[in-house]
Amino acid sequence: MSDIKLAFVVQRPQYKGETSRLAITHAIAYQTVEILLEDGQTVTPKLCFIGEGVLGLQKGQNAMDLYGITSTESHMKNALLVDLDVLVCKEDLAKYGIPEAAMPSAEEMGADKSIQIVPFTEIQKAVEEAKHVLFF
Amino acid sequence: MGNLTIGCYPGLVGSMTYDFALKLADAAATKGHKVSIWFSGNATGSVKANQKHLKDYSTGEKYLKALLEKGVEICTCEACTVARGVKKDEGIPGIQWNAMHWYLAKIYSADRVLLIGGE
Numbered sequence: 001m002s003d004i005k006l007a008f009v010v011q012r013p014q015y016k017g018e019t020s021r022l023a024i025t026h027a028i029a030y031q032t033v034e035i036l037l038e039d040g041q042t043v044t045p046k047l048c049f050i051g052e053g054v055l056g057l058q059k060g061q062n063a064m065d066l067y068g069i070t071s072t073e074s075h076m077k078n079a080l081l082v083d084l085d086v087l088v089c090k091e092d093l094a095k096y097g098i099p100e101a102a103m104p105s106a107e108e109m110g111a112d113k114s115i116q117i118v119p120f121t122e123i124q125k126a127v128e129e130a131k132h133v134l135f136f
Numbered sequence: 137m138g139n140l141t142i143g144c145y146p147g148l149v150g151s152m153t154y155d156f157a158l159k160l161a162d163a164a165a166t167k168g169h170k171v172s173i174w175f176s177g178n179a180t181g182s183v184k185a186n187q188k189h190l191k192d193y194s195t196g197e198k199y200l201k202a203l204l205e206k207g208v209e210i211c212t213c214e215a216c217t218v219a220r221g222v223k224k225d226e227g228i229p230g231i232q233w234n235a236m237h238w239y240l241a242k243i244y245s246a247d248r249v250l251l252i253g254g255e
Contacts, residue, residue: 004244018177019145019253026176029236036241043240132249134143 006045007130009123010053014072020053023136024075031082046126047079050089053136055096057088057115059104077106080113087126090117139170141246143239145254147178148196154179157252158199165206172209172246174239177254180217183210185228197228204230211238 008027012020027045034042049057056072063071079086093100103115116122127133142161146153157173165171175183182196189195200210211232214224224233232238243249 006240006243017255019255022145022176026236026239029240032235033237033240033244036237037244041244043244045240132243132246134249134251136251136253 002040003042003044004132005130006043007048007127007133008045008136009048009050009127009133010136011051012136013052013055015056016052020136021072021075023047023134024072024079026134027084028075028079028082030084046085046087046130048087048089048123048126050092050120050123054088054092054098057104058098058102073104076104076115077109077111080106080111080115081109083111083113085113085126086115087123088115088117089123090119092120093117137168137170138164138247139245140164141172141174141239141242141249143174143176143249143251144179145175145177145252147254148182149193150178150255152194153252153254154182154196155194158196158203160250161203161208162199162206165203165208170207171203172242173203173211174242175210175212176216176236176239177213178220179254180212181220181222183212183217183227183231184222185226200228200231204228209242213239 008023010020010023014021027047030043030045061071061073100117144157148154161171187197211234214233
């Protein structure tokens, strides 16, 4: 058994570029990576949103209705559904005046995990525990 | 020797970031390191074959073929690529097409990972 911990640190808003959105889908891909690894080998990402990366995470998005594409909110819910740890920086939410209650939840879809709004020190800890850090 | 995995996201045209990623991969491979490159986002447009190398624009094909010959593994995100209208049979031979878990699998065994972000 060997697990590699990763920290996906998203520091740019999803609506300004594709790469930061891809952080979410790449992290979700941890669920199927086992088909390319040996038995017992796993990859465990933590998805961390900091700085401007906390912008555009709010619930109530209508990207599918207006643009015909999956919203960031929907991606976030999918991440929670596959049991990803999703950390959002508490200080940065406060800095931009975003209420913590505005963060989406996938509870109604049956997700066991919720978005964790944490002080930056917790995100720093996730970064320190990771073997590789990927900045999006 | 080390094992380097590069995630490359920028488009071929628009900045020199893509060029830098390939130069870096070449330098690492030349030193004997094992290198793998994952293309995602706008970088996936660069896997189309028959690129014309105009002097005013960066080109991917010439350098990608050279990297493949050096043993560098290159894979493009299939979803990102087809979303840009590039079909598999139009791609540069030797470049793999796969899903995002390919990148995570390479990261698993990598000593170092570089994510070169794009737009």
